[in-house]
Amino acid sequence: xxxxxxxxxxxxxxxxxxxxxxxxxxxxxxxxxxxxxxxxxxxxxxxxxxxxxxxxxxxxxxxxxxxxxxxxxxxxxxxxxxxxxxxxxxxxxxxxxxxxxxxxxxxxxxxxxxxxxxxxxxxxxxxxxxxxxxxxxxxxxxxxxxxxxxxxxxxxxxxxxxxxxxxxxxxxxxxxxxxxxxxxxxxxxxxxxxxxxxxxxxxxxxxxxxxxxxxxxxxxxxxxxxxxxxxxxxxxxxxxxxxxxxxxxxxxxxxxxxxxxxxxxxxxxxxxxxxxxxxxxxxxxxxxxxxxxxxxxxxxxxxxxxxxxxxxxxxxxxxxxxxxxxxxxxxxxxxxxxxxxxxxxxxxxxxxxxxxxxxxxx
Numbered sequence: 001x002x003x004x005x006x007x008x009x010x011x012x013x014x015x016x017x018x019x020x021x022x023x024x025x026x027x028x029x030x031x032x033x034x035x036x037x038x039x040x041x042x043x044x045x046x047x048x049x050x051x052x053x054x055x056x057x058x059x060x061x062x063x064x065x066x067x068x069x070x071x072x073x074x075x076x077x078x079x080x081x082x083x084x085x086x087x088x089x090x091x092x093x094x095x096x097x098x099x100x101x102x103x104x105x106x107x108x109x110x111x112x113x114x115x116x117x118x119x120x121x122x123x124x125x126x127x128x129x130x131x132x133x134x135x136x137x138x139x140x141x142x143x144x145x146x147x148x149x150x151x152x153x154x155x156x157x158x159x160x161x162x163x164x165x166x167x168x169x170x171x172x173x174x175x176x177x178x179x180x181x182x183x184x185x186x187x188x189x190x191x192x193x194x195x196x197x198x199x200x201x202x203x204x205x206x207x208x209x210x211x212x213x214x215x216x217x218x219x220x221x222x223x224x225x226x227x228x229x230x231x232x233x234x235x236x237x238x239x240x241x242x243x244x245x246x247x248x249x250x251x252x253x254x255x256x257x258x259x260x261x262x263x264x265x266x267x268x269x270x271x272x273x274x275x276x277x278x279x280x281x282x283x284x285x286x287x288x289x290x291x292x293x294x295x296x297x298x299x300x301x302x303x304x305x306x307x308x309x310x311x312x313x314x315x316x317x318x319x320x321x322x323x324x325x326x327x328x329x330x331x332x333x334x335x336x337x338x339x340x341x342x343x344x345x346x347x348x349x350x351x352x353x354x355x356x357x358x359x360x361x362x
Contacts, residue, residue, distance in 0.1 A: 050355065050356070052314070052355075052356040052357055052358040053316065053348065053352050053355050053356070053357045053358065054346075054357070054358050054360060055308075055310070055316070055344045055345075055346050055348075055352075055357045055358065055359055055360065056344070056345050056346040056359075056360050057310055057342045057343060057344050057345060057359050057360075058293065058294065058297070058342075058343050058345050059340060059341070059342060059343075060291050060293060060333065060337050060338070060339060060340065060341040060342075060343050061291070061339055061340070062289040062290065062291060062339055063289065063290060063291075063292045064287055064288070064289060065287065065288060065289070065290045065292060065325075065327060065332070066284045066286075066287055066327070067284070067285045067286045067287060067288055068224075068232075068282040068283055068284050068285055069218075069221040069224055069282070069283050069285055070280050070281065070282050070283070071215035071216055071217045071218070071221070071225075071263065071280070071281050071283070072215060072216070072278065072279070072280045072281075073213050073214045073215035073216060073278075073279065073280075073281070074213070074214065074275075074276055074277065074278055074279070075211050075212070075213055075235070075267065075273060075274070075275050075276060075277045075279060076211070076212060076213075076214055076275055076276075077183070077206035077207050077208060077210060077211055077212075077275050078207070078210045078211065078212050078266070079181055079183065079206070079207035079210045080204070080205070080206050080207070081179075081180050081181050081183070081204070081205045082201050082203075082204045083108070083109075083177050083180075083201070083202055083203045083204070083205070084198075084199055084200055084201050084202060085109075085111060085174075085177070085196035085197060085198060085199070085200050085202055086174040086198055086199075087111060087113050087116060087171065087174045087175055087196070087198060088113065088195070088196065088197055088198055089111040089112050089113035089116070089175060089195070089196055090111065090112050090193065090194070090195055090196070091109060091110070091111055091112075091190055091191070091192055091193060091194055091195075091196055092110055092111065092112040092192075092193075093107070093109065093110035093192075094108075094109055094188075094190070094191065094192045095107055095108055095109075096108055096185050096188065096203065097185065097188060098185055098186065098187065098188050099184065099185060100184070100185045101182075101183070101184050101185075102179045102182065102183065102184075102185060102205065103179065103182050104179055104180065104181055104182045105178055105179060106178060106179045107176065107177075107178050108177050108178060108179055108202075108203055109176075109177040109190070109196075109202055109203065110175065110176050110177075111174075111175040111176075111177075111196050112175070113175050116168075116171050116172050116174075116175060117172065119168050119171065119172075120165075120168040120169060120171070120172045122168075123161075123164045123165040123167070123168035123169075124165055124168070126161045126164060126165070127158070127161040127162055127164070127165040129161070130154075130157045130158040130160070130161035130162075131158055131161070133154050133157060133158070134154040134155065134157065134158040136154075137150050137151055137153075137154035138151065138154065177202065177203070179205060180205075181205055181207055182207065183205040183206050183207040183208065183209075184205065184206055184207075184208055185203060185204070185205060186204050186205070186206050186275070187201075187203065187204035188202070188203055188204075189201055189202055189203070190202045190203075206275050208273065208274060208275065209269045210269075211267040211269075211273055211275065212248060212264045212265055212266055212267055213233055213245070213264075213265040213267055213279050213281060214262055214263070214264050214265075215262070215263050215265065215279075215280075215281050216258070216260045216261070216262060217250075217260060217261045217262070217263050217283075218259075218260055219254060219259040219260060219261070221283070222250070222261045224283045224284070224285050225247060225250055225261075225263050225283050226247060226250065227247050227248065227249060227250060228246060228247060229246065229247045229283070229284075230244065230245070230246055230284075231245050231246065231247055231265055231281050231282065231283055231284075232244065232245070232281070232282045233245045233265060233267065233279055233280070233281050233282075234279060234280050234282075235273065235277050235278070235279040236277065236278045236279065236280075237272070237274075237277050237278075238270075238272055238273075240295075240329070242328055243267060243268065243270060244268075245265050245266060245267050245268065245281070246265065246266050247263055247264075247265055247266075248264050248265060248266040249263070249264040250262075250263045250264075251263070251264070263281075265281055290324070290332045290333075291332065291333045291337050291338075291339065292327070292330040292331065292332055292333070293307065293330065293331060293333050293337070293343050293345075294329060294330060294331075294345050295326070295329050295330070295331050296329075296345050296346070296347060297343050297344065297345045298323065298331065299318065301318055301351065301353075304320050305320070305321060305322075305323055306318050306319050306320040306321050306336065307319055307321055307333075307336075307337070307343050307344065308343070308344040308352060308353070309341055309342060309343060309344070310342040310344060310357060310359060314356055314357060314358075315354060315355065315356055315357065316344060316352040316353055316354065316355050316356075316357050317353065317354070318351075318353040319336055319337070319341075320336055321333045321334070321335060321336030321337055322334040322335040322336060342359075344357070
């Protein structure tokens, strides 16, 4: 046997071996597959069933909504009082702190001033002396024992003494500072034992029961704002609440730099409102139709805002929407919905996209 014949036989044997190994591997795989299929296939062949999810729905229909422009600002008190000292002296009594509510006439600060007290004492003594002199001359004058000039001098003396006493008492009253209005102490700029100086602000009182929202209105929107017009106000610190208010005043002068106006909106007494809170006012400009849905229907999924719709086969389908202006507990669906869509309004802790749903009977 020559070398070429031997080489050909080796190649033929190698091919047969490779073919046999491949066939054996194939039959092994098929056997394993049949063995697997021969086992209990109930889990693979029978799909898992889930109970329908009970939901509440609303039909998306066009509604008449109010168009408007908005302006932002901060709450302030319509009735504010900043109390200052009119005399110099040491604070010997201080009855309030920031946050305290005070009634009108309540004592807040008492200032000690020896000079003022001495002046008041001298004025009282001068008045007492002038009155004695007047009473004596008056008695003599009635008995024709005193001249008209003496009577005139006595009258002038008591009137001058009375004026001095009144001035001294007025100065003495400046050492006592009382609340001119009822309200809450929002600032206290002096402490017990410190020296009060004339003109120095000591206490600031604000009446939180009488608030207003001062907003900046753009020049092109000022035509929609006029005194007495109703307006809706939303306060950032009170989410989800709308306050029905009224425009109290529009300052008739524009800011030359920003070309804007200041409108002052009277806010009714509401629990939780405090001066300084940020808010927005919406002024009505007209009406239009829009698809409005409850806020409770909004769903966040993977950073997208949308709603669940009920499809024709009774399943939930996540539909992305673009939300617009909110009015109360309703929000506008700008895009993504059409009239007649069944929107699921009930909230669910997990995703129900693709799940069968059962709509609650209304």
